[in-house]
Amino acid sequence: MNYKTVLTVCPYCGCGCGMYLPVLDGQLGQPIPDKTHPLSEGRLCIKGWAASEHVVSPDRLTQPLVRTGDDLKQATWDEALDLVASRLMTLRDRHGPDSLAFLCSAKCTNEENYLLQKFARTTVGTNNVDHCARL
Numbered sequence: 001m002n003y004k005t006v007l008t009v010c011p012y013c014g015c016g017c018g019m020y021l022p023v024l025d026g027q028l029g030q031p032i033p034d035k036t037h038p039l040s041e042g043r044l045c046i047k048g049w050a051a052s053e054h055v056v057s058p059d060r061l062t063q064p065l066v067r068t069g070d071d072l073k074q075a076t077w078d079e080a081l082d083l084v085a086s087r088l089m090t091l092r093d094r095h096g097p098d099s100l101a102f103l104c105s106a107k108c109t110n111e112e113n114y115l116l117q118k119f120a121r122t123t124v125g126t127n128n129v130d131h132c133a134r135l
């Protein structure tokens, strides 16, 4: 049996509560609050307690799905990204950059969220960027 805990911060909001993530034989478990964290002092809200659920969910999508009519068909990442890029550019060219909006996610890293807003502002040309943690 291989067991370890990894000290980290909850990814869901700017409070950054402290938690340990247990890993048993490569399987991620439920967060354990960090009692020594100066802000959260061993507490987590319901979002923090559920912070690892989406990672281990059997319903988690691990491959892109492309809609054709009413059907969703598995695609490669290259196929899905080419499709998204071409549709985004078509919409931007037809209706202008502010016809598009980008929603970042607390389930991504800060770096991924930074890249998305940078893409929106510099490549697409819109400031229509929001984040679920602001709600």
Ligand code: SF4
Binding pocket: 010, 011, 012, 013, 014, 015, 016, 017, 040, 043, 044, 045, 046, 047, 048, 049
């Ligand atoms: S546990 Fe709740 S309050 Fe703390 S960082 Fe996560 S979402 Fe924010």
